[in-house]
Amino acid sequence: MSSQLRPFHLAVPVDNLERCRKFYRDVLELPEGRSSDHWVDFDFFGHQFVIHLKEKKTEDNASTNPVDGKNVPIPHFGVILDMETFKIFSEKLQRKNIKFIIEPYIRFEGEVGEQATMFFKDPAGNALEFKAFNDLTQLFAK
Numbered sequence: 350m351s352s353q354l355r356p357f358h359l360a361v362p363v364d365n366l367e368r369c370r371k372f373y374r375d376v377l378e379l380p381e382g383r384s385s386d387h388w389v390d391f392d393f394f395g396h397q398f399v400i401h402l403k404e405k406k407t408e409d410n411a412s413t414n415p416v417d418g419k420n421v422p423i424p425h426f427g428v429i430l431d432m433e434t435f436k437i438f439s440e441k442l443q444r445k446n447i448k449f450i451i452e453p454y455i456r457f458e459g460e461v462g463e464q465a466t467m468f469f470k471d472p473a474g475n476a477l478e479f480k481a482f483n484d485l486t487q488l489f490a491k
Contacts, residue, residue, distance in 0.1 A: 356396045359426055362403035363473035369400050372472050376445055394428045417456045425476035435465050435481035461490045
């Protein structure tokens, strides 16, 4: 495997394309790329993220797993930022009154894998996690 990170591509379903477009573009301030009447591309911190219009399911399959005493939503996605970017981004989200599932905090404080993390949902109910490490070598540390 190459040691150079490559951008990932992730596509997620949304039930209201315009509402979610405004959330990712205006609230999270992600640059918008190509789009059609059924999907929109965004620059997700250097990765290709796409929202696709899909009718909402009638059942809610949301579940959680306990991590560090918190109920982490499953599934979820996000990106690993550097600590300074995490701090600036989380403060910006707090000023925009994001409703957090798990508010920004330091997880595993003083332990292997110490990290900053926060969770919230987009308007379609997709759970997002943003995290950061002071020491990126701790990313996969046991």
